[in-house]
Amino acid sequence: MTKGIGTRREQILKLLLESRLGLGIDEIAEQLDISRNAVQQHLSSLEQEQLVKKDIFKSTGGRPSRNYVLTEHGINYFPKQYSWFGNLVLSELKSEMSEDAFRQFMWRLGVKLAKTLLTQFDGKQPDEKVAALVDTMQSLGYEASLDINTGQPIIKASNCVYHDLAQQFSELCDFDHALISTLLDRPIEQTACMARGDCSCAFLIKSEVSG
Template sequence: MAQHSGSRQEQILKLLLSRAAGMSIDELATELDISRNAVKQHLVGLEKDQLVREAALNSTGGRPSRNYTLTEQGRNRLPKQYPWFCNLLLSELKTELGETALRQMLWRMGVSLARSLAPQFSGKDPAQKQSALLELMQSLGYHAEMEADQAQPTIKAVNCVYHDLAQQHPELCEFDRALIATLLDKPIEQTACMALQDCACKFKICNSGT
């Protein structure tokens, strides 16, 4: 029987993770020690969130039953431990390449991503590019906005999407600066950084001749 820890839906996701072929409603009900109707209700919610899907019919000699399996989104919903590996990777790169080369590499990565997104900014005037950039940053989780009270346009982001990593590897900010500068086709000056204990990350948009 499954332990009664976490939500029922979390328990279902964990059970399905261990069964590549999926599980039927009856099998889930047995493992969770709850009714079939309760399992159905949880599966409806999980399907609505696109975390599980119906799989092949499960024929065991009796009445065929439908199996349920995890979607990719469902697999990604379960805990992952990326930060420690990213920290290990960045530490190794810094040791192998040196700080300057690591910064240059992260800058190139930001430029490369910006170039792949360039069609979304093509033909836009500076104000439209800034608006498109804010939408992009919001979609990436930065919670960004323009600071209207600044002498020069300044982007303020109150959520650093890799805050813990940036505290240990401030070189990561090169990626953000390169991405913003390339998409706006303007020089960028970072005037505040959450990794340095500021309340937000701020990027001042400079004039090309500045």
């Protein structure tokens, strides 16, 4: 029985995580020792947050019972630790490459990602591309914004999506540089970096069109 561990909603999510085929309302109520109505209320709230969804009906010997399962969003509600694996992979790559080769590798990765996104930028004017870039970076988790107060446009990212890794592998900035410059088809200059202690990562967009 799952009692006294976290909030009720966390208990329900944990039960569904451990039962990937799903659980019915009565099963959840029994395992948590709470009323059926209480379970329904929590599930309704979790559905609205797109953490759970209704799945198949299953027979329980009485009336058919609707199963509930976690959505992908619900699965991702639980902590994930990727940095140690990323650190392991990058350390191994860097040990087998020269510094220049490692930087070029990061640049190629940035260009490769950019090419998968270029259709969103086709036919746009330069200012429209910048706006699209901010939206794209937001969707990737960068918490990006455009600063035009300095006279030249600067893309600022207040969340480094691989902050821990970037502190050890500064070459990751080459990935960002390649991604941004490829999507904008313009040269950029990184003027601030969170991994170096700045408040945000900042990329100055230069006026010349790249060749």
